[in-house]
Amino acid sequence: MARATTTSDVYNAVAEPQRRRILALLRTGQKAASEIADALALAPSPTSKHLRVLRQVGLVSVREDGRHRHYTLNAQPLREVHAWTGGFEQFWSENFDRLEAYVEELGHLEDDHATD
Structure with a gap:
């Protein structure tokens, strides 16, 4: 609704x-x-x-x-909106950290296959 x-x-x-x-x-x-x-x-x-x-x-x-x-x-009234959206900063930061680790892992796998 x-x-x-x-x-x-x-x-x-x-x-x-x-x-x-x-x-x-x-x-x-x-x-x-x-x-x-x-x-x-x-x-x-x-x-x-x-x-x-x-x-x-x-x-x-x-x-x-x-x-x-x-x-x-x-x-001034945007402070409430900023505070609310700021609460998602940790969520996005953690997701981007996981994505970065995954991309690095894929890069290492490619490197390993290239040297075989």
Whole structure:
């Protein structure tokens, strides 16, 4: 069963690829909504919807300047996501270590067959 979409969940917010692209753009500094739309080749309406979700979960803040809205990254809510994904680091590290040992073992077997 699919999860219900919620805008109060940072995990759902960053699950959407376009929103991750927006966050990546904002890592370099504040951007106007129009700059974000242009950089991602998105129409203003979907850009606005994505920015609204990111704002609702606290990942971006907005500063209004006349008719323009400027967005800034707030990475603080990503700490929870980072902590959760960091828990898998040991899992991947151990798997890569096993893979490396296996590849080395195959290399030794090939060397042994080459000298026969």
